[in-house]
Amino acid sequence: MMTGHGDDPHAVGGLVRHIPVLLAEVLEALEPKAGETIVDGTFGAGGYTTAILERGASVVAIDRDPDAIAAGKALEQQAGGRLKLVQEPFSTLDRHVESADGVVLDIGVSSMQLDQAGRGFSFRADGPLDMRMAQAGLSAADVVNTFKAGDLARIFGFLGEERHAGRIARMIEARRERRPFERTLDLADAIATHVGRAPKDNIHPATRVFQALRIFVNDELGELASALFAAERVLKPGGRLAVVTFHSLEDRIVKRFIA
Structure with missing residues (x-):
């Protein structure tokens, strides 16, 4: 388990690519390779998924935010069948993949959501008091x-x-x-x-x-607990689970689950 959260924008091929701050640590924990299937339970801006695809693995990427799924369609087309996008809460991950070599969960709100005043997640700029990740x-x-x-x-x-x-x-x-x-x-x-x-x-x-x-x-703590059990159900023997947490409540749930 790793603590920390956030995305750093970097330009790649003329496009803005979001790099999660603990990407290197997550990749080290997951060790994705060709022929493997990794579940990215928090697709967001696609930082983990892109890096995992570059390592040769296939990805089932899940996000309940319709904006995130829509933004990922181009990457799904480029992946040549190695990426499946699913618009669902990550607690349902075991409904979309039978077995996986690794699962990554990056808990909390994404920079993409925070930066959009219209989503109402932040008071850095005025916006409607919304905060719904699934927009419903x-x-x-x-x-x-x-x-x-x-x-x-x-x-x-x-x-x-x-x-x-x-x-x-x-x-x-x-x-x-x-x-x-x-x-x-x-x-x-x-x-x-x-x-x-x-x-x-x-x-x-x-x-x-x-x-x-x-x-x-967003029932984030309930979703996290359910996602951890779902990850346990789909992981193969020797499978790897990487969870990036942001604050003490999430941290406690993950530590108790692992213990």
């Missing part, structure tokens, strides 16, 4: 505007490890009576105004709340 189902706005303060506090406290979870939840419940939260910057600014920011704070006061909402809306 309950949105972050639905949660913020309809859940009781007690439920919001539990979400922020457990999934975001936010120490002001109760205060923020009560503020949201009171403010939404006057005007619902629909935009990322509206929520982020309301949290910052209510909680304040000490000079020593390295992160924005809304960071943990946004993390918690994203994890809840």
Whole structure:
């Protein structure tokens, strides 16, 4: 298991290629080679898949984000039958491949999603309060505007490890009576105004709340647990599993599963 997350853009053949920050470590763990099948459970911008294909292996690449699948169609055509793209949550990976020599899961949100203000994952730029990876189902706005303060506090406290979870939840419940939260910057600014920011704070006061909402809306911890069991079912004897985690909640699940 490796910790860390993110993509670095590099130009390749005139195109922008996204290189995951732990690509070398993942390739070392997977050791993909010709004749093998590797499952990339988090296709994203295709960084892992491209590198695995270059090593000669075939790839079943899964992503629930329709934008990611659409962007990968050109790579699928270039791969000459060695790449199969699947638009599904990665928890269903065992439905799309019977056996695999390796599985890689890079947990969390991709830089591609963060960079699109219209997806609502980040408050670096204003956008709709959405955060749905699959672009369907309950949105972050639905949660913020309809859940009781007690439920919001539990979400922020457990999934975001936010120490002001109760205060923020009560503020949201009171403010939404006057005007619902629909935009990322509206929520982020309301949290910052209510909680304040000490000079020593390295992160924005809304960071943990946004993390918690994203994890809840996409059931990321449940998906991770299900994906680990699915990976175990499809891996051949001697198969390799590489998981890149971003924060302590994911880290704990993976470590306990491996133990």
